[in-house]
Amino acid sequence: MILGSINPAVLMAALMVAATPILLAAIGELVVEKSGVLNLGVEGMMIMGACLGFIVAVNTGSPFLGFIGAAFAGMALSLLFALLTQALMTNQVASGLALTLFGLGLSALLGQRYVGITPPRTPKLDLGFLSDIPFLGRAVFSHDIVVYLTIALVAAVWWFLKYSRAGMILRAVGENHDAAHALGYHVKRVRVLAIMFGGACAGLGGAYLSLIRVPQWTEGMTVGAGWIALALVVFASWRPWRAMAGAYLFGGIVVLQLNLQAAGVKIPVEYLSMSPYLITIAVLVFISSGRARASSNAPGSLNRPFHASS
């Protein structure tokens, strides 16, 4: 057996943790894209969340408040994006890229005095008897609360998009903004709200890295997690549960290859190491090619600016 001395329960536990930050960011971006907006600033919003969440948690001593702060930080940055793209009608791709650069720079500046500090720790959730179940106890019921809330969030987004009236309006805006506008829906209002939700989720994802996963603040610590989240949304063809499966798959590959190496299994590590990124590139190439678009599940008005007069 190739897994050798690797304990599958531990592997499962580790992949859930590794997947959580990208899943949070991805589920937020999924809602944004469903409303027809492509925000490439996920990385910037994540790093701002990581930074501000850390700062708030250190100053208040409460990781909970840290997460709240991170959500607001991501949201604040996303509002900038909303202002640029929805009010000033700038190009979404360029604005998103600028947002990433801005977030990376601003967070480095704000976080300067917080390098080398240990944040207050987030306790693992005590699930009582559940944690004592063999295998599942270690694999699934041994985490901090954010892991479970993230799964709950995926469920909530799925329900919202599929069954709620507001979710259908959001999808209508994303599929055909002219038609939605003609029906009397406020295209821009819906989009701004979606962008804010995406920002808050990305901020939470970043804070998960700086407050729980690592837990420290260092400049540029997200190292591309935001881009992976973006690719994940497409990979999942804009479906929440698939995004979760994708995140767990990605987290699983990352964790598995590290564990295989640690266990001394002789495998070509370089291929495993690059596989998540290869998949990401392949997916990004796939979406940027025009023909694929029609056959995929992409929202019809994705990345198209809307102006009521046009």
Place this chain on the structure above:
Amino acid sequence: MKRLLMTAALGMALAAPALADTTKVGFIYIGPVGDHGWTYTHDQARLAVEAEFGDAVETTYVENVAYGADAERVMTQMALSGTDLIFATSFGYGPDMNTVAARFPNVKFEHATGYIQETDNVSLYNARFYEGRAVIGHIAGKMTETNRVGYIASFPIPEVIMGINSAYLHAKAVNPDVEFNVVWVYSWYDPAQEAAAAEALIEQGADIIMQHTDSTAPLTVAQDAGIYAFGQASDMSAFAPQSHLTGILDVWAPYYIERVRAVQDGTWEAGDVWHGIVDGMVGFAPLSDLIPEDVRAEAEEMIAAIAAGEYHPFTGPINKQDGTPWLAEGETAPDGDLLTMDFYVEGITADIPN
């Protein structure tokens, strides 16, 4: 005409001291200055240069510069804006630096850990980190109880392989049962990935973690798991006081100050140095009280012996992993062998990725 010449001469006389007074020094970094690892130590040295020379120098730096066109652009920009001396602080800047150096023969270039020297205004400098790895290998060999040391490696290049070999040999020397588990993360800096690697190693029974990556994340993981670890590049003890044993420090300041002074004195010449503990380029974070007193004394002894030139960390007999002899009894490794090292020494069970 005469007046014009005089004015020109006066102008030059006024301008000349200003030029001689301020030496402009530029730095190019591969990562952010806040990484607390590699780039951080270079930036600390830059600040030391400023402190040493005060108004006589003007330093600039650009961080997160990618290899290739980006690096070439930044260096060209620096050279055009009157920079006298440029430090490029990562291995991959070699080709770009030599291209720019050929275009600006009056600008001096210094390349860390490089090997390409096409013009006489390109200087190379590097540190013998394997000396430090020998010391932490010794400490790890003495302190591990599971006889398993976890090693988080970045890229399979000679610098990193040399470090693994050095640490392993010295752990093995004091603990014949010791085993090294190496995980390659293919990054110099990725906190989440490094943390996951540390967790995987601990899961496999490692009770001491070494890293050749720049983030402090593995230390935090080690502290949470109640095991020991070594820092990297700068003193990282504040990140995990109950876990941090010591760390190899990159001390660039003395060299940078020396080279800036040489430029000011007009004595700068291209060189190629590989400095070790004795020159002060390789240092140690304070040895923690967590290390038993006798082991601490042995470590201090080894540091002193290496500094005095009495002991070379690669002294034979040493065989390569496949059993073929590398160094004979009493023979020390030639620098050339070390700088191109692409093999593990005998006893390490893993394979080096291609």
